Amino acid sequence: NAGVTQTPKFQVLKTGQSMTLQCAQDMNHNSMYWYRQDPGMGLRLIYYSASEGTTDKGEVPNGYNVSRLNKREFSLRLESAAPSQTSVYFCASSVGRNTEAFFGQGTRLTVV
Amino acid sequence: KQEVTQIPAALSVPEGENLVLNCSFTDSAIYNLQWFRQDPGKGLTSLLLIQSSQREQTSGRLNASLDKSSGRSTLYIAASQPGDSATYLCAVRPAGTASKLTFGTGTRLQVTL
Numbered sequence A: 001n002a003g004v005t006q007t008p009k010f011q012v013l014k015t016g017q018s019m020t021l022q023c024a025q026d027m028n029h030n031s032m033y034w035y036r037q038d039p040g041m042g043l044r045l046i047y048y049s050a051s052e053g054t055t056d057k058g059e060v061p062n063g064y065n066v067s068r069l070n071k072r073e074f075s076l077r078l079e080s081a082a083p084s085q086t087s088v089y090f091c092a093s094s095v096g097r098n099t100e101a102f103f104g105q106g107t108r109l110t111v112v
Numbered sequence B: 001k002q003e004v005t006q007i008p009a010a011l012s013v014p015e016g017e018n019l020v021l022n023c024s025f026t027d028s029a030i031y032n033l034q035w036f037r038q039d040p041g042k043g044l045t046s047l048l049l050i051q052s053s054q055r056e057q058t059s060g061r062l063n064a065s066l067d068k069s070s071g072r073s074t075l076y077i078a079a080s081q082p083g084d085s086a087t088y089l090c091a092v093r094p095a096g097t098a099s100k101l102t103f104g105t106g107t108r109l110q111v112t113l
Helices: none
Strands: A005-009 A010-013 A019-025 A031-038 A042-049 A066-069 A074-078 A085-095 A106-110 B004-007 B010-014 B018-023 B030-038 B044-051 B058-061 B062-067 B072-077 B087-096 B107-112
Touching: A019 A085, A031 A066, A042 A074, A042 B087, A066 B072, A074 A085, A085 B058, A085 B107, A106 B030, B004 B072, B004 B087, B004 B107, B010 B018, B018 B030, B018 B087, B018 B107, B030 B062, B044 B058, B044 B062, B044 B072, B072 B087
Parallel strands: A010 A106, B010 B107
Antiparallel strands: A005 A019, A019 A074, A031 A042, A031 A085, A066 A074, A085 A106, B004 B018, B018 B072, B030 B044, B030 B087, B058 B062, B062 B072, B087 B107
């Protein structure tokens, strides 16, 4: 049972570089999310997709873009990475708003 | 704005002890509350989900309660083991919003031999 799979697991970027974090779920979930986790600040929502074909901003969307490619996949793109985007990024999914959320193993991103 | 608080931030107990982790939230209008476990350098593992209409949920040695009117939840761990050492996070799903979870900053638990 794969659940929620994120790639890559680790990444180092130089300031100004771009990259895309990939997320795929095999549970036929409708909703998918991107969070970042920083020490002392908990997890904060970047973007979410309530269903295929829709995306909405979360709490900290600046500097990011997302694409809900299909029901399975939800990618997060950093167009011009900044040191403030150094963080651990988690993708999650759920059937809908009232149901259990499942998380991937995270991507540890360092921007130098 | 919904805020979630977990106290204490860290807790150390000897093996075998029963313990309670606390979670409080400021807005009682929620769909549900979910408890997670996070091991160092790892992702979040879902432990228990309590819907707003429920008072408690149990899974093995874990029991989570919800008092929505007072904005509080507790996670009870019975007969703690060293393998329970991890950070425990609670998250609420506010009603009237489109699906997002609001997290507390967690309680780091260490169970010693």
